[in-house]
Amino acid sequence: MTDSLTLPPPALAAGGPPRGLPRLLPDAGTVPVDLRAHLAMHGPLRAPGGRDGLLREVAAAGLTGRGGAAFPVARKLAAAAEARPAPVVAGNGAEGEPASGKDRSLLWIAPHLVLDGLQLAAGAAGSRSTVLYVPRNERLHGRLAGAIAERAAAGMDAARVELVTAPDRFLAGEESALVSRLAGGPALPAYRPVRGLPRLAPGRAALVQNVETLAHLALIARYGAAWFRAAGTGAEPGTMLATLHLADGRTSVVEVPLGAGLAGLLGLDARPGPAEAGAAAPGVPSAFGPVQAVLVGGYHGAWLPAAEAAALPLANAALRPLGAMVGAGVLAALPADRCGLAETARVARYLALESAGQCGPCFNGLPRIAAAMEHLAGPRPDPRARADLERWTGLVTGRGACHHPDGSVRFIRSALRVFAAEARVHEQGRCGGTDPRPFLPVPAGAPATDEDWS
Amino acid sequence: MTGITSSTALWYASRATGVVTLLLLTAVVVLGILVNRQGRLPGLPAFAVTGLHRNISLLAVAFLAIHVVTAIADPYVTIGLAAAVLPFASAYKPLWLGLGAISLDLVAALILTSLARARMSRRAWRAIHWLGYAAWPLAVVHSIGSSADARNGLVLGVLVACVLATAAAVAWRLAHAAREVPRAGRAAAALSRVSARKAGL
Numbered sequence: 148m149t150d151s152l153t154l155p156p157p158a159l160a161a162g163g164p165p166r167g168l169p170r171l172l173p174d175a176g177t178v179p180v181d182l183r184a185h186l187a188m189h190g191p192l193r194a195p196g197g198r199d200g201l202l203r204e205v206a207a208a209g210l211t212g213r214g215g216a217a218f219p220v221a222r223k224l225a226a227a228a229e230a231r232p233a234p235v236v237a238g239n240g241a242e243g244e245p246a247s248g249k250d251r252s253l254l255w256i257a258p259h260l261v262l263d264g265l266q267l268a269a270g271a272a273g274s275r276s277t278v279l280y281v282p283r284n285e286r287l288h289g290r291l292a293g294a295i296a297e298r299a300a301a302g303m304d305a306a307r308v309e310l311v312t313a314p315d316r317f318l319a320g321e322e323s324a325l326v327s328r329l330a331g332g333p334a335l336p337a338y339r340p341v342r343g344l345p346r347l348a349p350g351r352a353a354l355v356q357n358v359e360t361l362a363h364l365a366l367i368a369r370y371g372a373a374w375f376r377a378a379g380t381g382a383e384p385g386t387m388l389a390t391l392h393l394a395d396g397r398t399s400v401v402e403v404p405l406g407a408g409l410a411g412l413l414g415l416d417a418r419p420g421p422a423e424a425g426a427a428a429p430g431v432p433s434a435f436g437p438v439q440a441v442l443v444g445g446y447h448g449a450w451l452p453a454a455e456a457a458a459l460p461l462a463n464a465a466l467r468p469l470g471a472m473v474g475a476g477v478l479a480a481l482p483a484d485r486c487g488l489a490e491t492a493r494v495a496r497y498l499a500l501e502s503a504g505q506c507g508p509c510f511n512g513l514p515r516i517a518a519a520m521e522h523l524a525g526p527r528p529d530p531r532a533r534a535d536l537e538r539w540t541g542l543v544t545g546r547g548a549c550h551h552p553d554g555s556v557r558f559i560r561s562a563l564r565v566f567a568a569e570a571r572v573h574e575q576g577r578c579g580g581t582d583p584r585p586f587l588p589v590p591a592g593a594p595a596t597d598e599d600w601s
Numbered sequence: 602m603t604g605i606t607s608s609t610a611l612w613y614a615s616r617a618t619g620v621v622t623l624l625l626l627t628a629v630v631v632l633g634i635l636v637n638r639q640g641r642l643p644g645l646p647a648f649a650v651t652g653l654h655r656n657i658s659l660l661a662v663a664f665l666a667i668h669v670v671t672a673i674a675d676p677y678v679t680i681g682l683a684a685a686v687l688p689f690a691s692a693y694k695p696l697w698l699g700l701g702a703i704s705l706d707l708v709a710a711l712i713l714t715s716l717a718r719a720r721m722s723r724r725a726w727r728a729i730h731w732l733g734y735a736a737w738p739l740a741v742v743h744s745i746g747s748s749a750d751a752r753n754g755l756v757l758g759v760l761v762a763c764v765l766a767t768a769a770a771v772a773w774r775l776a777h778a779a780r781e782v783p784r785a786g787r788a789a790a791a792l793s794r795v796s797a798r799k800a801g802l
Contacts, residue, residue, distance in 0.1 A: 338723040496792070504787035507636060511647035514792035542648055548723070594785045 167377060169402035170386055171362050172256050179290065182297045185259035192263045192303070194368050198228060198271050205364065207372035209384045214239055214320070214357030215445070215475040217383075217463060220364065226344055227272035227354040234344055234352035236269045236306070237278040237329060238361050241313035241320030244445045245497075245588045246477045249388035250358050252400040255287060257362060258294040262308065264361025267368055269306035272354050277306045279358075280313050280325055288312070314600050315590065317446070317501035321549050322355050324503075329353060333600035335503045336549030357475075359388055380406035383462050389476035392442075392587070395435035403461060405473070409441060410457040413480040417457045430483030431457055437483035440565050442587070444474030446494055447554025449561035450487065453480070470561060479587060486580025488524035488569050490587050491562035495520040498555040500593035503600070508546035513555055516540060520559060527576045536563060615671035616748065618664045620759055623744055625661035626708075627763040629654060630737045631770040638777045647791070655715075662712055669705060697746030700739045707736035737767065 173180060173188070180188070194201050206221035227234050238261055242250040254261060261279070269277045279295075281287060288310065295308050311329060313319040319334040326345045328334040344352040356364075363385060367375050376384040383405040391412060392398050403412060410417040414434030430437035431453035441456035443449060449471035451459070459465050463473050481487055499513035516539050523532045540560055543552040563570070569579050594600060632654035641647050669685050680698065684691035686706060689699035714721065714729045741764060750756050782790050 499792060500788050502788040504784040507651055508648040510787040511791050514788055515646050515648070515795050518792065518795040539646060539648075542646070542652060546648075546651075593789055595789065597783065597785050599785055 168386060168404065170366055170378075171253060171260060171359070171388060171402055172400070177256065179255060180257050180259065182259055182294065182301065185257070189260075189366075189369055192266065192365065192368065194267060194270060198273075201267060201271055201368055202228065204367055204372050208367045208375040209372075210360065210363055210367060210375065211383070212357055213359035213363065213387055213475065215447070215472075217473065220356065220360055223344070223354060223356070224268065224271045227268070227274075227352070230272070230344060230352045230354075232351065233274040233276075234272050234354045235276050235278060235329065235347060236265060236272050236274050237280055237325060237353055237355045238265045238268075238358045239320055239322070239325055239355050240279065240281045240358040241325065241334075242282060242475075243313070243315075243317040243319045243321075244447075244475060244477060245317070245590050246392065246442075246445050246479060247390045247475050248398065249390050249400045249476060251282065251284070251287065253359055253362060253388060254281060254291060258291055259298070260362035260365045261358045262294060262298060262304070263365035263368075264356070264358075264363070265308060266304050266306055267364050268354060268356055268361060274354070275306045276309075278309050278311050278329055280311045280320075280328070283312045283315060315592075316594060316600060317498065318503055318549065318551060319600075321551075323549060325355055326353050328601070333597060335505065335600055336547075336551070338548045378404035380460075380462055380464070382464055383473075387461075387473070387476050389461065389478055392477075392479035393435040394433050394438045394480040394482045396586070397435070403476075406460045406462045409443070409459050409461060409478065412461065412478060413438065413441065413456075415441075415453060415457040415480070433480060435480070438480040439483045439485075440481045440487055442477070442479040442481065443471040445477035446498060446558055446587075447550070448472060448474050448477065449557055450481075450491070450565040451561070452565055470557065481586060482582070484580060484582040485584075485586050486524065486569065486578050487562060487566035488520070488573065489578075489580060489583075490585070491559060491566070492517070492520040492524040493585060493589050494587055495555065495559055497589045497593075498551070498558070502551060503549075506547040506552070508543040509552045512539060512543035512546075513552060516543070516556070516559060520562075523570060523573065526573065526578070528570070528573055530574055533563060533570060609677075611671045611675040612677050615668055615675055616750075618668035618671065619744065619748070620756060622661055622664040622668050623740055623763055624759065625657055625664060626737055626740055627766055629658045629661055630733065630767050632657060633733060634770040634774045638774050638781075658712065658715075662708065665705065665708060694747055697743055701743035701747065704736045704739040704743060707732050707739070711736070 196203065202221060202224055205224060210220045211217040212220060240250045240254050265277050265279065269275065279291060281291060291310055298304050313328065314334050316334060318324050318336055321336045323337040323345055324334040326347055327337055330347045344354060347353050379385045386402050386404050388400055389403050389412065390398060390400050393413060408417070409415065415438060416432045430439045438453040440450045440453055443451055443456065443466060451469060451471055461473055466472050481490060495517040499517035502510040502513050504510045516536060519532055519536050519539065522528050523536065536559065540556040544556050546552055572579050632650060635642065636651050636654050642650055645653070673680050673682055673685055678693045680691055680693060684698060684702065686702055688702045689695045691698040710729055711733050714726050718726050741760065744760060745752070748756070
């Protein structure tokens, strides 16, 4: 999603951004912030009260991981502060999710916020060794190497920063895969320890935080917990970067407060008029064209009917009961003229091929499920295909070292629910999609050899 | 042998559940080898073989429990609780029952570690799971040694069938180890297998 780096400023529909935003990405949107501009904007990095002060402030702020799992950052930092020897601190910018572009945008535009956060996390962990794990992209790599050198020349960092390249794999940013890569192996997920931090080697723990999380950390250290909590909800405070796929095909990265309405973010009409009733595909009008369904939380997330999504906030408290989640902030408004089953089948195939090939239920089950999904998206599918899919998805859930089978199955099952009417239309030999162009981004090139994972 | 009386019921139950346990353990070993080598059974998705392996293991444990409890409770010979779990602690046929006790302990270790799999390291689980290969031959030798009727007739037939099935599975596994699909290509291989089958239908 490098194209999101050169997109015009975020397109916000109803009302525009709330006061005090954006925090992470400057208003200009696409111009990289160099060290001088960064210091002019935010001032030098301070850690009031030392390590304990920072831990208290982060706990009070209620910051959670922005990589998708929303784990409380204060708890991870506290565990890292207790680990002996000091853990390696890693900023995770791999962003293997093809529909997400926010980490790349942040690293490109505001690398110094991320590098500030990396230093703060290293300070909290008592570590002098840090890693920035980023996608294979020469321009981004060059820019980050330059930013690291700029800071080294200014003598402002206590901990050394090493750039490590992530392979272009969906699972490359999975925490245990990152740790395996740092240990010198391929970026493959592994069974993680039951509790505590993941380990690079016996006795050597790693503290892994998403790069956006680190950028928030840099701002909390400067402006405090109360400032951070001024945006977002009580239970889910702060802002987050979201990648929006609008119904007209445009994508953008925007910073939004948690709890913001999905309708406003995607330009959906929150009150669908009765005039729309009677249409074959009940689409909800939006500023960018009619929308039939919204994918929330990316390819391990869930589809929601557009009318349902239009009434929901971007908050786990509201989304989790519906089987969806905020995740890493991917929101895609599927236009009414596309086939949701075909979209799901394409992504399901991609997810199956991105299996690391380690756990049988994953590398045998997901391809079979993907093939059944493709069959369902085709003309006149066998009416038993849906029951087979329900059964098989149940068989792979919870059966992998990582959550790849669980996440993929969550996505596919949500499609079976949301596009149930479309499946019946297919069984009658028709298809509701009139525009055959792919909507959700799916990269070409499935892994074939072990080198593709390193 | 004029019929089942209350005193012979336990004896018969112990023998019968012993034979059934051996059959089930054989199925577990054969399915385990299939799971390990990504083998398939006709009409079952490859990943369902794992579920079958797991469920038959639990069934085998149920029969094994009845086998042991009825053997202890049977008044015909005195086998203490200790002799059922401690190898060679039995006064009656110490060697043959001892092998059975070791087999029982190994199966218990397999089941307990599999239930606690999410809470332990993958490597330790795997190492203990390899002991499954030892539990089966111990159970076979225990069957031959401790029961006279396993030396001829129907029970001998069952034993021979179990040994042949396991031998075939081991041979198949050794042959397959030579042409294993590399890890990175497994999902793609599975997808083309599924698609090829679909095209053939």
